[in-house]
Amino acid sequence: MTQVVVVGAGPAGLACAVELRRRGVGEVVVLEREVTAGGIPRHSGHQGFGLRDLHRVLSGPQYARRYVELARRAGADVLAETMVTGCHADGTLEVTSPTGRELLRPRALVLATGCRERPRAARLVPGSRPEGVMTTGLLQQRVFLHQERIGKRALVVGAEHVSFSAIATLADAGARVVGMVTELPRHQSFAVVRAGAALRYRTALWTRTVVRAIHGRPRVEEVELLDLDTGRTRHVPCDVVVFTADWIPDHELAVLAGLELDPGTRGPRVDTGLRTARTGIFAAGNLLHGAEPADVAALSGRHAAASVADWLGADNWSGPVLPIVCEPPLQWVAPNGLGPRLDAPPRGRFSLRSKEFLRAPALEICQEGRVLWSGRVARLIPGRSASLRWGWIRSVDLAGGPVEVRIAQR
Amino acid sequence: MTLTALDYDVVIVGAGVVGAAIARDLSRFELRCTLVEAGPDVGAGTSKASTALLHTGFDAKPGTLEARLVRRGHELLSSYAVQVGIPVERTGAFLVAWSEGQRAAFPGIVERAHANGYRAIRELETDELYRREPHLGPGAHAALEVPDEGIVCPFTTPLAFATEAVLSGCELRLRAPVTRVERLETGFELAVGGTRLTTRFLVNAAGLHSDEIDSLAGHVGFTVTPRRGELIVFDKLARPLLGHIILAVPAGTTKGVLLAPTVFGNVLLGPTAEDIQDKGDNSSTTEGLAYLRAEGERIMPKLLRQEVTAVYAGLRAATEHGDYQLAVHGPEGYACAGGIRSTGLTASMAIAEHVRTELGARGLPLSERDELPHVRMPNIGELAPRPYQQPERIAANPDYGRVVCFCERVTRGEILDALASPIPAVDLDGLRRRTRVLMGRCQGFFCAAEVAALLAEGGGQ
Numbered sequence: 001m002t003q004v005v006v007v008g009a010g011p012a013g014l015a016c017a018v019e020l021r022r023r024g025v026g027e028v029v030v031l032e033r034e035v036t037a038g039g040i041p042r043h044s045g046h047q048g049f050g051l052r053d054l055h056r057v058l059s060g061p062q063y064a065r066r067y068v069e070l071a072r073r074a075g076a077d078v079l080a081e082t083m084v085t086g087c088h089a090d091g092t093l094e095v096t097s098p099t100g101r102e103l104l105r106p107r108a109l110v111l112a113t114g115c116r117e118r119p120r121a122a123r124l125v126p127g128s129r130p131e132g133v134m135t136t137g138l139l140q141q142r143v144f145l146h147q148e149r150i151g152k153r154a155l156v157v158g159a160e161h162v163s164f165s166a167i168a169t170l171a172d173a174g175a176r177v178v179g180m181v182t183e184l185p186r187h188q189s190f191a192v193v194r195a196g197a198a199l200r201y202r203t204a205l206w207t208r209t210v211v212r213a214i215h216g217r218p219r220v221e222e223v224e225l226l227d228l229d230t231g232r233t234r235h236v237p238c239d240v241v242v243f244t245a246d247w248i249p250d251h252e253l254a255v256l257a258g259l260e261l262d263p264g265t266r267g268p269r270v271d272t273g274l275r276t277a278r279t280g281i282f283a284a285g286n287l288l289h290g291a292e293p294a295d296v297a298a299l300s301g302r303h304a305a306a307s308v309a310d311w312l313g314a315d316n317w318s319g320p321v322l323p324i325v326c327e328p329p330l331q332w333v334a335p336n337g338l339g340p341r342l343d344a345p346p347r348g349r350f351s352l353r354s355k356e357f358l359r360a361p362a363l364e365i366c367q368e369g370r371v372l373w374s375g376r377v378a379r380l381i382p383g384r385s386a387s388l389r390w391g392w393i394r395s396v397d398l399a400g401g402p403v404e405v406r407i408a409q410r
Numbered sequence: 411m412t413l414t415a416l417d418y419d420v421v422i423v424g425a426g427v428v429g430a431a432i433a434r435d436l437s438r439f440e441l442r443c444t445l446v447e448a449g450p451d452v453g454a455g456t457s458k459a460s461t462a463l464l465h466t467g468f469d470a471k472p473g474t475l476e477a478r479l480v481r482r483g484h485e486l487l488s489s490y491a492v493q494v495g496i497p498v499e500r501t502g503a504f505l506v507a508w509s510e511g512q513r514a515a516f517p518g519i520v521e522r523a524h525a526n527g528y529r530a531i532r533e534l535e536t537d538e539l540y541r542r543e544p545h546l547g548p549g550a551h552a553a554l555e556v557p558d559e560g561i562v563c564p565f566t567t568p569l570a571f572a573t574e575a576v577l578s579g580c581e582l583r584l585r586a587p588v589t590r591v592e593r594l595e596t597g598f599e600l601a602v603g604g605t606r607l608t609t610r611f612l613v614n615a616a617g618l619h620s621d622e623i624d625s626l627a628g629h630v631g632f633t634v635t636p637r638r639g640e641l642i643v644f645d646k647l648a649r650p651l652l653g654h655i656i657l658a659v660p661a662g663t664t665k666g667v668l669l670a671p672t673v674f675g676n677v678l679l680g681p682t683a684e685d686i687q688d689k690g691d692n693s694s695t696t697e698g699l700a701y702l703r704a705e706g707e708r709i710m711p712k713l714l715r716q717e718v719t720a721v722y723a724g725l726r727a728a729t730e731h732g733d734y735q736l737a738v739h740g741p742e743g744y745a746c747a748g749g750i751r752s753t754g755l756t757a758s759m760a761i762a763e764h765v766r767t768e769l770g771a772r773g774l775p776l777s778e779r780d781e782l783p784h785v786r787m788p789n790i791g792e793l794a795p796r797p798y799q800q801p802e803r804i805a806a807n808p809d810y811g812r813v814v815c816f817c818e819r820v821t822r823g824e825i826l827d828a829l830a831s832p833i834p835a836v837d838l839d840g841l842r843r844r845t846r847v848l849m850g851r852c853q854g855f856f857c858a859a860e861v862a863a864l865l866a867e868g869g870g871q
Contacts, residue, residue, distance in 0.1 A: 033813060033816055081812055081813075083798075083813040083816065083819075085813070096799070096804070096811055096813055097811050097812075098804070098808035098809070098811040098812050099804075099811065100801050100804050100805060100811060101798070101804055116852050118717075119854070119855060121719065121721045121853055122717055124718060124721060126694040126695050126698070126699055127693050128691075128693040129692070129693075129722065134854065134858070135853075135854075135855045137855040138858050138859060141858075142858075142859045145859060146859045146860075146863055148859070148862075213693070213695075213696070248717065252646075252647065
């Protein structure tokens with residue numbers, strides 16, 4: 001019997017496999033539905049991968065190749081073109097590949113299926129359905145994997161790190177990026193990144209603005225923007241619209257396995273050791289929440305490996321028993337559960353996201369009105385994680401109610 | 411008869427579900443037929459963007475042609491679908507009253523169903539309704555169960571008809587708009603996409619443009635006003651929320667907003683009904699989507715917490731008349747099948763049967779072919795196994811084990827098949843309708859680039 005199946009050969013899945021082998025776990029199989037293993041970094045052309053986990057700076061494709069090599073060298077089986085199409089509550093997997101259709105019953109299952117950007121339809125943006133509307137993921141694949149030309153004038157929806165990366169990709173592909181829009185009052189990236197886009201690509205930034213409609217057929221001709229404060233509309237001629245960020249975990253297998261989704265993260269609930277509510281099933285990386293950088297996902301996979309190795313050596317299972325929930329404007333916290341085993345969370349911290357910009361907010365973590373921790377973080381920026389300490393979990397009452405993270409009431 | 415002096419016995423204008431059904435029906439006889447279509451593909455207009463219901467016709471206006479043809483069409487398509495592999499499911503429907511006022515309409519609806527020859531309709535108390543549809547929103551007063559309402563694949567249906575027609579020797583001309591119709595002493599001469607052709611009989615199944623063809627042929631029967639219907643498609647993970655089609659009590663001209671499972675395993679919410687001017691404007695609107703969300707929130711609040719996979723709008727060929735515009739003009743040999751609204755998918759085979767019978771009565775010689783082609787369409791529905799689930803198919807051809815579109819589980823083998831089928835896909839939209847590729851929750855995030863590359867290799871665009 002295969003000891004561990006890891007679903008998804010992106011940074012989290014591959015890093016998990018490497019660590020499992022390093023810990024002496026026998027048979028580790030990583031299943032990847034794409035033709036090439038490596039995950040999203042395969043088509044992320046920019047530099048900056050590998051800092052936190054491999055302690056070097058690589059491009060996305062270099063980083064992806066390196067991890068595949070590390071996993072293979074460590075003795076994990078990395079099978080590409082192998083898709084898990086079903087997952088039962090006991091961890092049994094339905095698998096399709098060119099070699100056939102089979103059922104796998106591993107002793108432990110690690111879901112590392114990643115996340116994707118919500119496409120235009122899921123954001124309910126009205127208008128016609130022309131060519132030229134895409135997500136960053138698709139844009140990158142077209143440009144880096146298929147060397148396509150994309151269009152002449154582009155509009156980018158969203159103003160996070162990935163949105164600026166989309167601008168660079170569009171510019172590389174010969175498109176002029178006329179503007180980016182966000183409904184938030186400012187962009188969410190680094191000031192220097194925004195300044196760079198303004199100077200280098202002359203890209204305008206329209207804040208507090210939403211896309212009211214997309215027009216044109218068969219190709220995009222114009223986008224209608226609505227200024228939320230003034231109610232004024234603006235018509236922007238363009239032939240490409242890229243919807244960026246607004247990440248959603250690719251949680252299909254998690255749901256099929258019977259795992260409940262957290263309303264904030266839209267990922268499964270896990271304890272600090274990344275165990276789910278189902279015996280023998282673990283979850284890691286960006287399946288747990290909207291996108292974190294690749295190296296952070298990899299460290300999450302590595303972290304899960306320790307719990308998997310523990311589980312293989314023991315025979316009693318314990319998953320999350322307490323949810324950790326957020327109150328608006330806070331959006332989510334990860335990990336989002338606590339189990340009887342109070343392990344340190346990945347990277348020794350909880351990650352916290354907010355829907356709004358907040359400067360030095362006073363936060364508190366409570367259980368049934370009892371404050372377990374209070375303090376400040378420097379700032380909260382939508383789409384970017386802030387770190388919370390984790391020592392407070394030792395004072396949690398595991399028989400008590402849910403743990404809440406909120407803005408301090410004082 | 412001097413039929414042989416002309417190029418064709420019958421030219422059918424419009425390769426939507428109605429035109430394709432007529433072509434298929436006529437192709438079973440020793441006739442020289444051609445199916446001409448202005449667009450790039452079969453079933454790419456109104457047919458592709460319907461609610462995809464297989465109606466019993468219980469609620470049609472008794473005595474109309476529509477009532478008769480929907481009932482007959484339900485019977486014909488139900489058995490044809492099984493024969494050629496068109497995905498179809500008999501889900502049953504609940505028509506829900508959300509107020510006592512709506513419930514008061516029930517006796518009239520039941521009476522109408524009986525007048526239409528449909529007797530299986532029955533009233534349900536709310537206990538049973540909520541037991542069978544536990545996620546329905548609160549406040550239902552009662553429901554009528556219509557156990558024979560179902561869903562059918564709106565993409566495979568016209569393709570199956572056209573495929574059978576083509577395999578029987580019917581010509582198919584795509585990107586071939588009819589720009590002129592001239593009456594000859596016997597028959598017609600048509601200007602079709604730059605060429606001229608002559609035919610003894612002319613059938614107008616041009617859908618949204620059926621009024622234009624009608625007037626080119628010298629008639630002034632009706633005007634088509636496109637009625638736009640916006641629809642929201644929810645994620646497959648929402649499918650377990652819903653077991654049946656949930657219908658509204660009709661008010662005014664439309665059947666109201668409904669909830670329906672799709673044969674692909676999604677849940678559909680819609681349609682809106684808005685009369686517009688532009689026959690090409692299938693845009694969704696802020697107002698339409700807000701209205702659908704409000705209706706959905708009432709009918710099944712849990713559904714609205716689920717992810718949306720797609721939004722689209724279809725245009726129905728509504729006319730100023732209450733019934734189908736089906737007319738056969740005997741001596742000249744012109745048949746019009748226009749003003750076919752949302753029930754056209756269900757009624758298509760009965761409309762074809764009707765047109766053929768009428769043309770036969772007016773001199774079209776109908777001698778049956780000795781051999782008919784065997785048609786088996788690729789299964790793109792969820793009820794029967796798909797290639798990725800079939801070990802024997804993967805063993806025979808590993809491309810059926812190479813999943814390209816992850817969300818919809820479409821394999822490389824199916825895409826290559828669609829590019830090499832009797833009516834091959836020529837664009838992404840055509841590939842989508844033949845295989846389901848790109849129809850899923852990621853809308854191309856993962857596979858669009860690769861699918862486009864496969865299409866380009868296959869000679870498409």
